[in-house]
Amino acid sequence: MVEDEIRDIAGRLHSASIRLLRTLRREDDGSGLTAPRLSALSVIVFAGPLSLAALAEAEQVRPPTMSRIVDALVKAGLVTRDPDPDDRRGVRIAATEPGRRLLDQGRARRVGALVERLRDLTDYERRALARGAELLERITR
Template identity: 40%
Template sequence: MNEPATVTAAAELNLRLGRLSRLLRRSAAPGELSPGATSALATLVRGGRLRQGELAAREQVAPPTMSRIVASLELGGHVVREADPGDGRATLLVATPAGRELVTGVTSARVRELDAALAGLDPGQRRGLLDGLAALEAVLSTRPAGDQAGGP
């Protein structure tokens, strides 16, 4: 069972992440990608060509959700489909140059907004924030989907 202080910290983090997400959505430029689409595109940019099912598995979303995400990425010119050389029946998703540029943050209003906010922190605060978020992401990504409990 979790300690009350940990549960309180978790509730506080959940609240703050929700607020930060809303603030960043507000700063998004018209037509900017959703966080889910941005994440999927970043996975393609960093991981290379993938089948749609592989991308869904890596992003830990259901196949129908990934279908909607990929459709929006294709419509925006961020992703194209190529024939899979190993299986003529399958296609691979590939990030376009525009998609790659978006992931690097060059054209993202959200990234510019975060950059400006991070500039207001001292280097130790920035490093602590990034290290803490990376650690939390690592812990959460190893848990089975739907595992809400904090242990046995």
């Protein structure tokens, strides 16, 4: 019985997560970046400068694919390729100020979209959702 309940909750969370991501992804249309480029930029901004190999691993793509993504981000002025202080032959990919700003603006749009939806909830529902958010944060660490 408990196992069935756990499976049901997991399935509902999975479906809700997909719908939430799709809803929020629509807010990213204003960035002018494709989803893979925006995702890579996010990793660079939040993780700090990374090697191409580390970035490819984080994004679960092959290095040649990541190289093309980084090329586009460099061309857009959102990241730079800097010499790697630990490897004379290597480079580190770092976010530029415009790259950070673009990501901050996107986050503000996504949070704003959620704020609009949360306004329709009752006080009880908002408190329940806040508790659920705490639990989601805990199980995804």
